[in-house]
Amino acid sequence: MDNKALYEERLERVRKVINFEPVDRLPIIQNASAFGPRYVGKTIADFCRTDEAPLEITLAAMDKLGGLDGINLMMGGRTPVVLPSAWLSRVGWPGRDLPDDSLWQVREAEVMTVDDYDTIINKGWGAFLQEYMPKVVDPAEFAQTMGWLMANARRVADAYREKGYVPVAASAIAIPFDYLCGGRSMAKFFLDLYRIPDKVEAALDVILPEVIGQAIGTTKAAGTPAVWVGGWRCAGAMVAPRLWQRFVWPYLVKIVEALVAQGITPILHLDQDWTRDLGYFLDLPAHKCAFNPDGMTNVEKFHEILGDHITWMGDTSATLFAAGTPDDIRNYVRYTVELFEGKGLILAPGCDAPINTKPENMEAFVEACHEYGKVA
């Protein structure tokens, strides 16, 4: 089978699983940006050196590993330049201010001020970011990488397709809560939720439509089926219920509704533990989303509440990849396949397989997905 046919077959497999239709085999989607470089003899500094490098290194790692249907969020653009736009924070750069083969790290600090809420409310999110981003990333590098991403979204997606892989999402956005949480720093932002809730809410209301518009634009340009919708500090395990119901859930619902209305699948990349609030997700449209956790949300509870409603995409944990054995990995993959009984399940690492993933564990993951994931 040539790569074009392979791509079509894999894309259809992903589409069917999200729609809860029968498939021959459960799709295997990679989440492993930091794993790739070492696996192909490169460093993280190499991965961060040019905008093209993440694409080349990720494709090389996927080819070497074999057996994957696609990648969750397609890699391209220098990570230490891209990441500040999601976290509104400075990011330590391997090969510059961190050792060559160490992981990039978000240097979370209170860069955004309380007054910045007024700027967002009065001038808009885009105008705020123009003033703000130079505080957390070199403006020339930021302009270069963002320009590269906009100009190359289609070409990057096609590079994956030409190899037969499905680039599931070209665009990554966050639930608006998490942009502000990163910029203010978590402790300060959480205090804002208690002290100046109306101001925070007004800013979130301004951010939401701009972020949705950006996601739809990039996704249409790249021709990918989904948008990666991230949430990390806004999980139920972190936020008191009355705050979550006001500052998190309504925004997530609006993002999902807007994307689904455009025929785009929201991949809900939800780190931390969301178990407490899984019942709310029944309000989202059935068979239109994937829930992509990091190993902390209770998979059995998810299956019990949402197993017929939303596809589970995951969630072999970072801890297992780094500290477990191939048998641990195989057992977990088998367990999830048996739990979901072959439907509504995409097999993937939880969050992002870490930099110190043992290669034999990643190889065991793909083998196990093929061994246990045949359902037809």
Next chain:
Amino acid sequence: MASELTMAMADLDELKVQDLVKAGLAAGASPSRLLDECREGMTLIGERFETGEYYLSDLIMAGEIFKVAAADLAAQGGSSGPTKGKVVMGTVKGDIHDIGKDIVVTMLRGANYEVTDLGVDVEPAKFVAAVKETGAAVVGMSGLLTISFDPMKETVAALKAAGLPVKVMIGGGPVSEQVREYVGADALGVDAQSAVALAGQWLAGVGGR
């Protein structure tokens, strides 16, 4: 029965805590007694967290209210007397995440432990030096990334090699029982309140050490 100040603290009513502290001091109440009432509020907050009534955001708010009140009362000579014991805390080498560690530090201080906070990206030798210097009997290590596992292991080994009779607890997003075993720590703290409970078990009756 809990005082009005204790309940305001427990209910995270920041302005009421500030008003009651101010009013109490103006009325001649003992700053140390007011501080104890705030600590009792922190104990209730810990209990509410354990029962699922409170969440992490509540602990952060509680820590902030307590920190401000405790500073005001300390400035007036308030003291809760001898602490329940000494703890050394830090995020291990290679990891710069401080939020989880900071929450544990705040909750331990709220529960009247003397905490030496070494910050983030802490070398094993710094943990050893801090334990020697303070005589702490408990070490808490935090890590949010899987790359923290090996530095945690190295730190446990360094503490053992130095012959220090400390109990070691670890915590952080990717840390599990499997990791605790790998690292050689005495216990895993799944959240800030667990860390306070572990310190309580290990330091019961130890007092200043």
